[in-house]
Structure formats: C-alpha cells, structure tokens
Amino acid sequence: MEKTIYKRLKGSQSFRQRLLLSTLSSTPILISEIRDDDMIPGLRPYEISLLRLFETVSDDCSVVINETGTQFKYKPGIIMGGKNLVHNCALSRSIGYYLEPLLVLGLFAKKPLSIRLRGVTNDAGDPSVDTFRSTTLRILTRFGVPKEGLDLKIEARGVAPGGGGEVLLTVPNVQSLTAVQWTDEGMVKRIRGTTFSTRVTRDFEHSMRYAARGIFNNLLPDVHISEDHKAGTQAGKSPGYGISLYAETTTECVISADTAVSYGRTDETGELDAEKEVRLPAEDTGVQIASWLLHEVEKGGVVDSTHQGLLFILCALCQQDVSKVRVGTLSPNGVETLRNIKEFLGVKFGIKPDTETGTVILTCVGSGLINLSRKLS
CATH class of the missing domain: 3.30.360.20 (RNA 3'-terminal phosphate cyclase, insert domain)
Known part of the structure; x- marks a missing residue:
C-alpha cells in the first residue's frame, strides 16, 4: 500500500479553509500544536463537528485525532453530496460557520447536495443564515453557478445558548467555475x-x-x-x-x-x-x-469584508482564465485566505491598490479545478 504523505501545518488558525482547500486539492494534512498553551488545549467541539460534516458529505475520507486533540490527520475522500443528509452543528458556533465551506464542497460533489443543518441560526460571531440567503448565494451565481437548485430555506430560528434552529441547504453541481471580471460596485x-x-x-x-x-x-x-x-x-x-x-x-x-x-x-x-x-x-x-x-x-468593493475570503477562493478555483475583482480594505481574513490559496492551490494573486478610490484590485489565473464526477453535458 502506498504511504500517505501529509502536508504538515501548525496551529488552529484558518481551520475551515485548510480543511476545504485540502479536500478540493486532494492534499492530506497533518495539523499539530493546536492550542497547545491554552487552558483547555486541542480542537474545539465546533471544529470536531466540522470534521464530522466533511465525513458526512464525503466518501472514504479519514480523520484521526490524538488523545489530547492537539494533533489530527485528515485524508480527503471523494465529495459525494447526496440527498436527505442531516448534521447537528455544535451550539458553540452558528450554522453560518459550517455553511461557507459546505457551499463550495457541494459545487464539486458527485451528486447535488441536499442537507438539513440544525443548531444556532443567528449569533453575533458568524454570518447569519439570512446573510447567506440574501448575499452569499448571489456571489456564487456570478461564477456560473445555476440559480436552479441553489437555495437555503430557514425552517426554524435558533439562538444561543439552546439553538433549536433548522435550515435546508441545496447546492447544484458544476463542472467548473467561470472566471469573472468584477470591478464595478455601482451605486x-x-x-x-x-x-x-x-x-x-x-x-x-x-x-x-x-x-x-x-x-x-x-x-x-x-x-x-x-x-x-x-x-x-x-x-x-x-x-x-x-x-x-x-x-x-x-x-x-x-x-x-x-x-x-x-x-x-x-x-x-x-x-x-x-x-x-x-x-x-x-x-x-x-x-x-x-x-x-x-x-x-x-x-467600496464588490463584496463586504466578511465575504472577501470566499470571493478569493472562488476566483482561485475558476477555469484557467484571468479573474479580476475589486474589494475595499483587505481584511485580516482576506490576507490569510490569499496565503492559504497559494499554499494549497499554487495560485498567486496580483494586488494593486487603487489610490483614487481607496480600494484594492486583485487578479489571478484560476487553478482550473474540474469536477471529474460530473458528466459532460
């Protein structure tokens, strides 16, 4: 049996992005020194819940966590998608924490994704399910994702600490994403x-x-x-x-x-x-x-600061063509996303400040990720 070679990383930062990019690029990862110095070291319940969610929508992926939770190995499998899936999210983070990586995974799954998520729908820390429905889904359609089959239904509300909220997410599959020229934010x-x-x-x-x-x-x-x-x-x-x-x-x-x-x-x-x-x-x-x-x-910019990371990931996953986007001030999450994209996908962004408007224009050539599970039409 061929030995698995893991990309070695440290710390708890960018946990969701590392998992997502690891899965999309089929790169096994080993993350160590996770909150080593904290009063309670290791993975948090919401992070373990996210790992379980990746297992739910994938086939043949492997997760091995050590006893203290300060190190784990993750070997991606095939993104399957599927209907009538259910996931109970940890109540220490809202459903919005799980939705962003799940949306991107669903696009490159073998089958259309239909999953019911239960937990906290609205809190002060993560984007609400309302924001995903009004804003995030529209960003996806800019990259050629069809509106048909892309939906988020809020069936029950739930706030901390008890939760009790429930949403139904459906995501269609795509063969690839379309590069964008998206620099005019309008009025x-x-x-x-x-x-x-x-x-x-x-x-x-x-x-x-x-x-x-x-x-x-x-x-x-x-x-x-x-x-x-x-x-x-x-x-x-x-x-x-x-x-x-x-x-x-x-x-x-x-x-x-x-x-x-x-x-x-x-x-x-x-x-x-x-x-x-x-x-x-x-x-x-x-x-x-x-x-x-x-x-x-x-x-300024075509998206708000919360959506910068998602925007950059979508640009990096596009067909091998040039994408050009405008954002306001680069957020810390946006900067970290650019580093993670370079590490996992090898995509580098050109960054050009627009001094006249105070915005930033970013360009890249997409990695050309193709959903091999989806048949050519």
Missing part, C-alpha cells in the same frame, strides 16, 4: 433586510426596524425591512432577536451586515461568552447594524 439603489425574534415580544423587532430606517431614510427612499417573528417549535429553545440588512447596487452587487442578541453561552472553560457583555437594547442594535452596513458600503 446603492435599495436596502432590504429582515428582523427576527424568538421567544420574546415583537416590540424588539419594531424598535430595530424603526431605528435602522431612521438612518437609511435620510439617504435613499427604497428601504424595506421585513419581520420574521417565530413562535412554538419554529422559535428554537432560547429567547433572542436580531437584524440582517443588505444593500443592492446598480451593478447587482450585494453588501451585507447582521447581528443577533441572545442571552449568551458558556465557552469551553465554563465562562460566559463575551456576547452577553456587549448585549445592546433593540434600538441600539438597529442603529449599530445600519451604521455598519453604511461603513461597508463606504469601503
């Missing part, structure tokens, strides 16, 4: 959004909507924020509320911002998460997210 023409509340009064939603609209109505007339009050089994297991907003531009770009307010959760040490310490009244929450959305728009 904002409308703002849309959704507020939600679970196991609390609707008054929280009214306050958030009123406060957010108070800021936007001074700038443009086309503003609509809907309400999504949940009750009963659709309201999850914990009280909370939140807001997700997005701005659509004249060139079909979508810039988003969101947050959720709940009663916090404990971390692995038993200490209450900092999320509770920064809990804001509903009105202040509306003002904060409306202001943050305007800040993201002001930065």
Whole structure:
C-alpha cells in the first residue's frame, strides 16, 4: 500500500479553509500544536463537528485525532453530496460557520447536495443564515453557478445558548467555475433586510426596524425591512432577536451586515461568552447594524469584508482564465485566505491598490479545478 504523505501545518488558525482547500486539492494534512498553551488545549467541539460534516458529505475520507486533540490527520475522500443528509452543528458556533465551506464542497460533489443543518441560526460571531440567503448565494451565481437548485430555506430560528434552529441547504453541481471580471460596485439603489425574534415580544423587532430606517431614510427612499417573528417549535429553545440588512447596487452587487442578541453561552472553560457583555437594547442594535452596513458600503468593493475570503477562493478555483475583482480594505481574513490559496492551490494573486478610490484590485489565473464526477453535458 502506498504511504500517505501529509502536508504538515501548525496551529488552529484558518481551520475551515485548510480543511476545504485540502479536500478540493486532494492534499492530506497533518495539523499539530493546536492550542497547545491554552487552558483547555486541542480542537474545539465546533471544529470536531466540522470534521464530522466533511465525513458526512464525503466518501472514504479519514480523520484521526490524538488523545489530547492537539494533533489530527485528515485524508480527503471523494465529495459525494447526496440527498436527505442531516448534521447537528455544535451550539458553540452558528450554522453560518459550517455553511461557507459546505457551499463550495457541494459545487464539486458527485451528486447535488441536499442537507438539513440544525443548531444556532443567528449569533453575533458568524454570518447569519439570512446573510447567506440574501448575499452569499448571489456571489456564487456570478461564477456560473445555476440559480436552479441553489437555495437555503430557514425552517426554524435558533439562538444561543439552546439553538433549536433548522435550515435546508441545496447546492447544484458544476463542472467548473467561470472566471469573472468584477470591478464595478455601482451605486446603492435599495436596502432590504429582515428582523427576527424568538421567544420574546415583537416590540424588539419594531424598535430595530424603526431605528435602522431612521438612518437609511435620510439617504435613499427604497428601504424595506421585513419581520420574521417565530413562535412554538419554529422559535428554537432560547429567547433572542436580531437584524440582517443588505444593500443592492446598480451593478447587482450585494453588501451585507447582521447581528443577533441572545442571552449568551458558556465557552469551553465554563465562562460566559463575551456576547452577553456587549448585549445592546433593540434600538441600539438597529442603529449599530445600519451604521455598519453604511461603513461597508463606504469601503467600496464588490463584496463586504466578511465575504472577501470566499470571493478569493472562488476566483482561485475558476477555469484557467484571468479573474479580476475589486474589494475595499483587505481584511485580516482576506490576507490569510490569499496565503492559504497559494499554499494549497499554487495560485498567486496580483494586488494593486487603487489610490483614487481607496480600494484594492486583485487578479489571478484560476487553478482550473474540474469536477471529474460530473458528466459532460
């Protein structure tokens, strides 16, 4: 039997991206020194849950974790996809943590992906399921992903600490991704959004909507924020509320911002998460997210800072043609993504600051990843 050669990495940073790029490039990895110096060393429950999710959508992949969780080996298998899959996400991170790598995996699977994810749908740390539905899925269609079969249904809301939310994600397969020339962010023409509340009064939603609209109505007339009050089994297991907003531009770009307010959760040490310490009244929450959305728009670029990493990965996976994109200030996650792409896919980006607009233009030649499991039409 041929001996497996592992790419050796250290630390817990970029865990999701390393797993994703390892799988797409069929590169076995061995990661060591994972939180060696922490009070509780090793992999966190949400990271182990992500590994199990990769096992769920793949065939013949191998995960070996040492006793302390400070080192593991991962050998990618074949991305299978499939229908009627179910995954219970760890409650220490929201479903958004799992969705980003899952979307990209699904594109290059053998069969269309249909999976039900259960856990926390909205929190202050990860992009909400609303943001994935309004913004992230649209970014994928820019790269030639068909709209048919690409969907995210929110069947129940769930906030920390109890969760209880549920979404149904469907992703079609592609043969390859199409390179993009995407540098014109356009002007904002409308703002849309959704507020939600679970196991609390609707008054929280009214306050958030009123406060957010108070800021936007001074700038443009086309503003609509809907309400999504949940009750009963659709309201999850914990009280909370939140807001997700997005701005659509004249060139079909979508810039988003969101947050959720709940009663916090404990971390692995038993200490209450900092999320509770920064809990804001509903009105202040509306003002904060409306202001943050305007800040993201002001930065410029065709995506917001949260989506930079995904944008760069999609460009790097495209057919062997030149992609050119514009972003605002490079985020720390965006910079780390560029390093990971170079390490796993060998794709280097040209980076050119645009001093006139304060934005950054990036160009690359895609790696030409082809879904060999998908038959040519």
